[in-house]
């Protein structure tokens with residue numbers, strides 16, 4: 300299995316850094332190929348705009364999504380976007396590692412979604428959800444929180460805007476998420492246990508069953 304880890308934390312010594320390192324170690328030991336997109340280290344620009352393209356389509360009315368479609372056809376995505384798309388095409392499983400910010404993605408990772416999961420590349424022209432362009436690949440989220448576990452009785456529900464609204468929308472099969480809650484408040488033994496739990500979670504990722512979201516047909520969309 301080819302695994303892309305998209306990692307969004309500034310500090311390699313953070314708990315997110317430890318989780319990312321754990322995943323790399325476990326997956327590599329299992330014989331999988333692993334690439335890491337370390338967004339802060341790469342200086343990834345999270346703001347989608349005209350700089351995403353090496354040339355514009357020339358349409359009279361500028362529209363970002365339409366330019367994404369045109370760039371996909373003409374091979375004119377900027378190199379930073381294209382490099383991430385190439386990794387995504389390569390991957391069988393994409394693992395997103397991030398701290399929860401305002402119950403959502405940190406901006407640098409939200410921007411990766413905006414720019415890399417482009418119209419025409421990841422979805423579009425009626426291709427979404429189970430018919431999305433990334434169908435056949437799998438994705439999983441691994442997060443840390445500041446709040447305790449009691450804030451998050453159903454993590455898949457908390458992360459639904461990400462897991463359903465973004466990842467499944469593009470056709471990715473979404474695996475159950477993993478949450479490490481309040482690592483900054485925990486003692487060393489608890490943090491060590493959380494990493495051991497995460498190690499066990501990563502060990503079963505290759506065979507994990509995806510969450511069951513409705514198909515386009517079940518949603519009455521043809």
Ligand SMILES: Cc1cc2nc3c(=O)[nH]c(=O)nc-3n(C[C@H](O)[C@H](O)[C@H](O)COP(=O)(O)OP(=O)(O)OC[C@H]3O[C@@H](n4cnc5c(N)ncnc54)[C@H](O)[C@@H]3O)c2cc1C
Nearest residue numbers: 313314315317398399400401402443444445446482483490
């Ligand atoms: C803008 C913003 C919005 C936020 N919104 C939310 C929100 O909506 N909900 C919410 O719950 N929280 C929220 N938070 C808090 C945030 O989610 C947490 O601060 C973050 O998830 C903690 O993870 P970390 O990796 O940064 O932890 P860190 O603080 O980096 O790490 C915690 C501890 O783990 C230790 N550690 C590192 N490696 C290891 C190791 N190998 N073994 C043992 N210990 C280790 C570190 O030394 C550190 O002491 C928000 C924060 C910000 C900045």
